[in-house]
Amino acid sequence: MNFKEEQEKKVREIEAIISRYLPAEKGLQKTVLAAMNYSVLAGGKRLRPMLMREAYAMFGGSGSEIAPFLAAIEMIHTYSLVHDDLPAMDNDEYRRGRKTTHVIYGEAMAILAGDGLLNLAFETAVQAFALGGNAVQIGRALTLFAQKAGVYGMIGGQCADIEAEDMGSRVTEEQLLFIHAHKTAALIQSALMTGAALAGACEEDLAKLETIGYNIGVAFQIQDDILDVTGTTADLGKSAGSDEKNHKVTYVTLKGLEQAREDQKRLSREAVSVLQSFGNRNLFLEQLVEALITRSH
Amino acid sequence: MNFKEEQEKKVREIEAIISRYLPAEKGLQKTVLAAMNYSVLAGGKRLRPMLMREAYAMFGGSGSEIAPFLAAIEMIHTYSLVHDDLPAMDNDEYRRGRKTTHVIYGEAMAILAGDGLLNLAFETAVQAFALGGNAVQIGRALTLFAQKAGVYGMIGGQCADIEAEDMGSRVTEEQLLFIHAHKTAALIQSALMTGAALAGACEEDLAKLETIGYNIGVAFQIQDDILDVTGTTADLGKSAGSDEKNHKVTYVTLKGLEQAREDQKRLSREAVSVLQSFGNRNLFLEQLVEALITRSH
Numbered sequence: 001m002n003f004k005e006e007q008e009k010k011v012r013e014i015e016a017i018i019s020r021y022l023p024a025e026k027g028l029q030k031t032v033l034a035a036m037n038y039s040v041l042a043g044g045k046r047l048r049p050m051l052m053r054e055a056y057a058m059f060g061g062s063g064s065e066i067a068p069f070l071a072a073i074e075m076i077h078t079y080s081l082v083h084d085d086l087p088a089m090d091n092d093e094y095r096r097g098r099k100t101t102h103v104i105y106g107e108a109m110a111i112l113a114g115d116g117l118l119n120l121a122f123e124t125a126v127q128a129f130a131l132g133g134n135a136v137q138i139g140r141a142l143t144l145f146a147q148k149a150g151v152y153g154m155i156g157g158q159c160a161d162i163e164a165e166d167m168g169s170r171v172t173e174e175q176l177l178f179i180h181a182h183k184t185a186a187l188i189q190s191a192l193m194t195g196a197a198l199a200g201a202c203e204e205d206l207a208k209l210e211t212i213g214y215n216i217g218v219a220f221q222i223q224d225d226i227l228d229v230t231g232t233t234a235d236l237g238k239s240a241g242s243d244e245k246n247h248k249v250t251y252v253t254l255k256g257l258e259q260a261r262e263d264q265k266r267l268s269r270e271a272v273s274v275l276q277s278f279g280n281r282n283l284f285l286e287q288l289v290e291a292l293i294t295r296s297h
Numbered sequence: 298m299n300f301k302e303e304q305e306k307k308v309r310e311i312e313a314i315i316s317r318y319l320p321a322e323k324g325l326q327k328t329v330l331a332a333m334n335y336s337v338l339a340g341g342k343r344l345r346p347m348l349m350r351e352a353y354a355m356f357g358g359s360g361s362e363i364a365p366f367l368a369a370i371e372m373i374h375t376y377s378l379v380h381d382d383l384p385a386m387d388n389d390e391y392r393r394g395r396k397t398t399h400v401i402y403g404e405a406m407a408i409l410a411g412d413g414l415l416n417l418a419f420e421t422a423v424q425a426f427a428l429g430g431n432a433v434q435i436g437r438a439l440t441l442f443a444q445k446a447g448v449y450g451m452i453g454g455q456c457a458d459i460e461a462e463d464m465g466s467r468v469t470e471e472q473l474l475f476i477h478a479h480k481t482a483a484l485i486q487s488a489l490m491t492g493a494a495l496a497g498a499c500e501e502d503l504a505k506l507e508t509i510g511y512n513i514g515v516a517f518q519i520q521d522d523i524l525d526v527t528g529t530t531a532d533l534g535k536s537a538g539s540d541e542k543n544h545k546v547t548y549v550t551l552k553g554l555e556q557a558r559e560d561q562k563r564l565s566r567e568a569v570s571v572l573q574s575f576g577n578r579n580l581f582l583e584q585l586v587e588a589l590i591t592r593s594h
Contacts, residue, residue: 023448028453028471028475029454029457029479031456031460032455083408083412086385088383088405089405089408108385109459111380111385112380112455115412116456118412119415119443119448126436135433135436136432139423139426143420146416146419146420147420150413150417150420151333151417155326155416156324159325159326160325162405162409174325
């Protein structure tokens with residue numbers, strides 16, 4: 001099996017696990033449950049649960065207490081998209097070719113569906129305690145998981161991003177890196193660190209994974225900025241050059257294309273080399289990280 | 298000290314505990330942190346943490362692991378108000394005489410502040426594991442706490458409430474009771490059950506507390522409906538008769554004033570009598586429950 005086939009197989013396995021934790025659409029609250037399922041089942045690469053599962057395996061994890069966490073991180077990711085798409089936020093009507101949740105279910109129900117998924121993520125994650133894993137490791141994983149999703153993680157990045165939108169060209173490099181590090185990298189760090197913590201990884205290894213997650217997230221976003229300048233609309237599946245048109249501050253406008261390319265490569269190389277430094281290597285994870293940061297669209 | 302003085306003293310103690318868990322307003326995400334603090338510090342009776350603390354004491358709890366849960370339930374309650382007040386939901390500009398969060402901070406930041414508080418509630422609650430309590434009891438409390446806040450608890454009630462608004466006079470008794478049981482009673486059940494579970498209460502006692510919480514929540518809402526018909530605007534601090542004006546289905550419009558009064562009394566009596574049936578009585582808690590369900594405004 002080549003990498004692509006292995007990845008597709010793993011996506012199907014993860015989707016089967018996520019499905020087990022989604023709510024049955026019944027009861028007098030069934031509309032919010034349907035809106036939640038609609039949002040989660042919109043597809044996607046299930047990147048965060050996949051990274052979590054690979055990190056767990058890499059540190060010798062083989063129990064079932066990982067399963068609720070895999071579903072939980074996808075719920076967190078999904079609720080953030082649902083709220084981000086709201087009219088008061090990015091006001092997006094389509095995502096991955098499907099109508100967004102508030103377009104189908106209305107704004108009030110989309111707010112509730114996001115809240116429902118965020119809460120369900122924790123309801124789901126705590127089920128790990130009943131699955132026979134090590135309670136101390138589960139507690140540690142839960143703490144990391146909660147922190148990286150919150151105001152010192154992803155939500156903090158959303159806040160800075162909203163404020164940057166009103167600042168136009170006055171956005172600084174510090175702000176831009178803060179946004180990428182929190183809005184994007186925090187959940188990648190969460191995936192790697194939560195998975196490893198559940199398998200009993202030591203603090204030193206968790207710190208390494210935090211660096212890897214930071215590098216992946218920031219390199220991914222810089223690549224996004226580079227492709228907006230160098231890619232074609234057909235490659236990207238969205239309008240090329242849109243950042244320039246919107247007078248948006250990006251890593252490329254701040255540092256120039258050449259420096260952006262250099263920094264992106266440095267962050268990527270560092271991520272892969274730290275990953276390779278572990279005694280316990282996971283080749284699929286290494287390939288996955290390579291694919292993420294060298295993508296051309 | 299009379300009941301009123303004792304209650305005021307306890308409110309101050311609880312507010313001191315909540316403050317310890319609120320975020321410092323710094324960093325590039327400080328706006329969302331300020332919006333969260335603004336929302337939590339709007340005041341109020343701190344009823345849910347107070348019920349939780351009394352239930353914990355009633356079952357012999359005397360540790361510090363209750364503290365993060367007291368802050369966490371107030372965060373859950375507060376986020377639900379912030380999101381409920383949004384233009385897409387109830388569109389309220391004032392609450393307790395202060396401008397609502399979205400009026401001050403804008404709609405996008407209010408959505409994020411709600412998300413931030415919901416996530417912080419769990420970040421805070423999991424801190425209990427580090428405070429030396431019994432990990433199994435904390436895990437049980439956390440599970441109850443998460444369930445009662447979610448789609449099978451409070452959020453489920455919000456969903457049914459939103460749908461009822463579009464149904465006008467076609468709202469049924471089943472729907473109305475579902476809304477009261479979930480939107481209002483679920484967090485009262487959470488307070489009582491989480492506090493008791495943290496102190497090691499048995500399943501049978503938790504089931505009794507679930508009944509008490511249901512009765513308090515539903516009796517409280519029926520009393521609201523009664524006062525809207527019988528109270529004066531001066532008593533209520535809001536327009537009397539507003540339900541009739543808005544053609545809103547209430548317990549009184551469904552069952553008549555006399556039956557509503559009878560049912561309210563029955564639910565209240567039952568709540569107090571189950572509470573008194575515990576070997577370990579808590580007189581302050583009994584007085585608090587009495588005050589809640591016999592209020593005249």
